[in-house]
Every structure is written in C-alpha cells, then in structure tokens.
Amino acid sequence: MLDSALSIFRTGRNLARLMEGLGITLQISAAAVGLSLLLGIPAGLLMAGRRPLIPKLLRLYLEIIRVMPILVLLFLFYYSLSRFLNINLSAMTVSVLVFTLWGTAEMSDLVRGAVSSLPRHQWESGRALGLNEMQVSLYVVFPQIVRRLLPGIINLTTRMIKTTPFVFFINLPDLLKVGQQIVEVSGIRNPLSSVWVYGFIFAVYFAICYPISLLSRYLELRWQS
Amino acid sequence: MVNSQEILKIKDLEKSFDGVPVLNRLTLTVKRGEVLVVIGPSGCGKSTLLRCLNGLEPVNGGQIVFEGQILTSFQTSWSRVRQRIGMVFQNYELFPHFNVLENILLGPVRVQGRKKSEALEKAEFWLNRVGLWDRRESFPRQLSGGQKQRVAIVRALAMDPEIMLFDEVTASLDPEMVREVLDVILNLAKEGLTMIIVTHEMAFARAVADRIIFIDQGVIVEDSPPETFFENPATDRARRFLNIFQFDGVQRGSRGTGPKTVPVRL
Structure with missing residues (x-):
C-alpha cells in the first residue's frame, strides 16, 4: 500500500511538479488577495461615503460580479477577449485578474x-x-x-484559495491540474493513484486553509474578551 | 457691559434642520459656576442647543461667545474648544475597544499631550470619586449602564473642562441606576463646576439647578430659579408641561362616598 503511494510521488518529477502546481495556486491566491485588499478597502470606504454617484456605481459592479460564475469570467477574459479585441493575456494574468475582480467586489462590501x-x-x-478628524479615525x-x-477578510481569503482550482479550465497547471495529469498517467499501472494524489491535494489545501481559519477564530475570541 | 463672570453668551442663536427651525433666535447667558437645567417637551431644541455649543451641529445664525472667544466663526478650531467644553451623551458612547482607563486617558494624553503619570493620577482621583477605580481594567461591555455613564462622565472630566454639557444622560438607564449617575452630577454641582444639563428628571432638576431654562419651539419660555419654576410657573405652556409629570392618585374612600382624586406630589 504505502509503496504504491510512495512510488507515485517518486516517479519522475511528480513531486516536484506538484510543488510547482502548489506554487501557482499560492501565487494566484496571494496576488489576488493582496490586490483585492489594496483596491477593495478604498472602494469600500467610498461606498460607505455620502457622495451620491460613486456608491451606486460600485454597488452595480458588485452585483454584476456576484451573479457571474467565476468560470464564466475566466472564459470571458481568456478566450473571448482574444477573439474580439485581439488581446492575449496569459492564463496566469487572467487568473489573477478575475480573482482580483471578484475579491475586490467582496472586499469592498465587507469594508x-x-x-x-x-x-x-x-x-x-x-x-x-477634542480629537481632530485624523485622531478620531486613528484611535x-x-x-x-x-x-x-478581520473575520470577514480571513473568510474571503480561504474562499478565494478554495476557488483557485477553477483555473484548471484555462489550462493553468495549478496543484489540481498537475494532480489530475499525474493520475491520468500513472492510473493504468497504479489503480490507487487517484486516492493518493487527490488525498495529498486534500491534505495540502487543509494545511493551508485550516490555520487561517484557526487564526480567525483566535482573533475573534481575543477581541471579544 | 462685559462681565468677567460670564463664561458663555449665546445671542440670537438660530438652527434649522431641512428648513424647519429648531432654535429660534435663542439668547442665553451663563455665569461661571452656574448650573443650568434645560427642560422642555421633546423636539423643543434642548439637545440641539447643547450640540451647537460644542460644534457638533453647525449653526445657521446668531453668536456663541465662550470666554470672550466667538465660536460662531469660520476660524474656530473646534477640537481646541471641545477640550474645554466637556459633553456626556445619552448612550454613554464609550469606546468599546478600550478599557475604562484607556477611554479616560485618550483625551488627556493624545489630545492635550499631558504626561501619562499626571493623567493617570487624575483618572484615579475621579474614578475613586465615582466608585469605579476597581473597574479600571474592565471593558465597557462588562459594565452596567449606570457604570458606563459614570465612566463617560469621568472621561469628560479628565480633560479639566470649564463647562460640562449633559445631554439626557439618564434617559437610557434603568430606574435604579439613574440615582447613582445623578448623585455624581449633584456632587459636581456642589463643587461649583459650570454645567448645562438637559434632563427629564424633574426632582433632580429641582435639586441641582440654579436656574431652570424652559424651552419650547426653539425659544426660552421661562428662565427662573427652580422654586419659582416648579411652584409658580409664569407661563401656561410651562404649567401644562409640568402637569405631564403629575398624576392624580385615586383614593378609595369608605363605602358610599366613592373614589376621590388627590394630586400626588413629585
């Protein structure tokens, strides 16, 4: 049993490729979450403000992004954009772009x-x-x-990480895509390969998302008391 | 005539919300050490008056002069003025992320730039006075309404204000907590702190006030000592208002005489 599992990860560059896939997953997540914070916080502050037009426009943007499946957005930017406008974006760029569009919308609403x-x-x-406006904001x-x-931001972060495997469909070799390729190749000789590979991917996602989740719970508890 | 005893002069103050006048050329002078209790029906403009005095509401006309400084001017630095005019609100409005001591020290240390040790000494003095020094590490949500309001009063006092404004500070409290808050204010009055108090507690108003200011529809209808106001109000409007607080008690007589009504004193 254990041999069959180990042999998959030892074969060729399998383990290294999985790690590269994980690298892509993490890059998309980190870039998209970072950009969403950067854009979403000011957008959210504008939405909470009293200017008449801007909150409405941002609201419209938020609703559009919310009702749109992520996959549709990925296809739209990856396949359609090149046909119509002759803009060719790499799968990586499209992924970060789409996840940032989504993340910004959700983040602005949280803020x-x-x-x-x-x-x-x-x-x-x-x-x-006697505090001036600056001090009122600061303190x-x-x-x-x-x-x-913070709890909302952390929740959104894990949701974004969990959703990244959609990039699979625009052929970006993220963790899941690489895993699937390995299973396809080694599945003939090793019928249990899907168990080991997807089990491994499951463990990796768990190892990333669970600590984030714990952090959120810890902060909530600490600020409550 | 300039009187050095006059700490606050309000002249022809006008304020309206969406074109509806709330304060109508209101004129009032407060002397140092005086305790004014402002009463009147709800919506008469008494809270608005307080909020205008420390710039939380911009005024539409008239003049406010505080210690010789005209506050109703473009150049007024309200954050400076507010360090000298303390205000306590109906809903305490402590900062929930700070504990009691941090709430109190924020103003003196961050705004007035005092030494922390000095501010702490003052905080200890006032917290002891209101019986809450033991709760200095507590967070607002761990305190009762009355305790929160006492902390809010200390927070304002820690700035060494020259005037204190109290805006219906017992209106959200359970009856048994009203007393502990009013006692604190009563003691401040005894020490000669200048105060303007908006309240619906008539018995308290009578006990604490040097002058009762009765406002209706944005103007001062009566301005008189508490005895005069409560025993012998000059206007019909004030009399009708005071009647709201009177109840006719029903006294059951012996069989056959039927019930008769007796006024119950406040």
Missing part, C-alpha cells in the same frame, strides 16, 4: 458593512473629547473597523 455598522455616535464622542474608527473586518 462598507464594517464602516456603516459603526454607530455615528462613536465619531461624535471622539470629537467631543476610534480604524481599530473598531479592523476588528469587525
């Missing part, structure tokens, strides 16, 4: 929710103590928003 759930009186009682508003926001 908007956190900001507008803070009672207006918190600003006022800060001002009444009163920002720490509370971060606390309200």
